[in-house]
Amino acid sequence: MSGKADAAISIRSVSKYYVSGNGKKTKALDSVDLTVNRGEFVSIIGPSGCGKTTMLKMVGGILGWDHGEVEVLGKAVEGPGPERATVFQSFALLPWMTVIDNVSFGLKVRGVAKPERYNIARGLLKSVGLGDFEHAYPRQLSGGMQQRVGLARALAVSPQVLLMDEPFSAIDAQTRLILQTDLLDIWSKTDLSVLFITHAMDEAVFLSDKVVIMGARPGHVTEVIDVDLPRPRNEATRRDSRFVELTGRVWDRLRGMITDPNADVAA
Numbered sequence: 573m574s575g576k577a578d579a580a581i582s583i584r585s586v587s588k589y590y591v592s593g594n595g596k597k598t599k600a601l602d603s604v605d606l607t608v609n610r611g612e613f614v615s616i617i618g619p620s621g622c623g624k625t626t627m628l629k630m631v632g633g634i635l636g637w638d639h640g641e642v643e644v645l646g647k648a649v650e651g652p653g654p655e656r657a658t659v660f661q662s663f664a665l666l667p668w669m670t671v672i673d674n675v676s677f678g679l680k681v682r683g684v685a686k687p688e689r690y691n692i693a694r695g696l697l698k699s700v701g702l703g704d705f706e707h708a709y710p711r712q713l714s715g716g717m718q719q720r721v722g723l724a725r726a727l728a729v730s731p732q733v734l735l736m737d738e739p740f741s742a743i744d745a746q747t748r749l750i751l752q753t754d755l756l757d758i759w760s761k762t763d764l765s766v767l768f769i770t771h772a773m774d775e776a777v778f779l780s781d782k783v784v785i786m787g788a789r790p791g792h793v794t795e796v797i798d799v800d801l802p803r804p805r806n807e808a809t810r811r812d813s814r815f816v817e818l819t820g821r822v823w824d825r826l827r828g829m830i831t832d833p834n835a836d837v838a839a
């Protein structure tokens with residue numbers, strides 16, 4: 573698939589400035605182009621401050637931009653919309669609500685009756701491996717379990733586009749590997765288009781169809797790496813020589829920016 577008509581997310585020539593309290597202008601993004609085709613899984617990786625979260629917020633419709641165009645499913649983004657859902661690093665669950673109420677909260681806001689929303693939430697909790705925890709409160713769950721709830725909550729509203737902002741970075745390394753596989757399993761059964769932010773190179777390669785590498789000061793896209801590893805991906809993928817090679821290529825690009833921050837400053 574290629575071309576504008578197939579794009580789930582289209583970011584074209586987008587630049588973004590932040591203005592601080594004292595009037596100082598910081599250019600956060602410089603003429604960024606990025607496309608996520610329908611059904612694609614795309615990761616963004618880059619040094620701290622290169623504008624990853626800024627881009628995700630723009631696509632989510634909670635932050636504006638200064639130049640260029642941002643479209644989701646062929647329509648200009650003008651604010652948040654029901655076809656997009658976000659999974660946050662901090663889980664962002666409501667602590668006073670049970671798991672099932674957290675998962676079905678978005679449906680409640682949309683006026684879906686309780687039996688129906690519970691029915692949907694139960695199906696999703698089962699699919700993320702938490703079928704027995706609907707009456708638990710977030711504080712009673714591990715970080716990995718809380719993020720499973722976060723994922724189920726995002727999926728409950730049947731989004732077409734899923735935005736994920738370092739969703740596994742607060743989770744221990746072993747659980748993180750399991751969550752990556754589970755996420756791919758869930759994604760493979762849907763038509764979801766995913767934009768996923770991470771700092772972990774192996775995670776980006778394992779999950780994605782494309783890894784977008786960004787540089788900083790101001791944020792810009794330096795390279796897009798196509799991940800030609802077959803799907804479904806599993807533990808054997810992590811030992812595949814092609815996986816090791818692609819992860820190494822991402823690190824080669826990033827290492828230069830980190831050891832020499834001036835190496836990749838946008839013109």
Ligand SMILES: Nc1ncnc2c1ncn2[C@@H]1O[C@H](COP(=O)(O)OP(=O)(O)OP(=O)(O)O)[C@@H](O)[C@H]1O
Binds near residue numbers: 592600620624625626
């Ligand atoms: N509200 C704000 N006001 C001013 N500058 C901001 C604001 N938010 C972000 N910035 C600046 O914009 C740039 C991009 O920030 P952003 O948080 O999008 O980067 P990031 O790549 O997500 O970083 P990290 O990997 O550390 O999360 C940085 O230079 C940051 O300091």
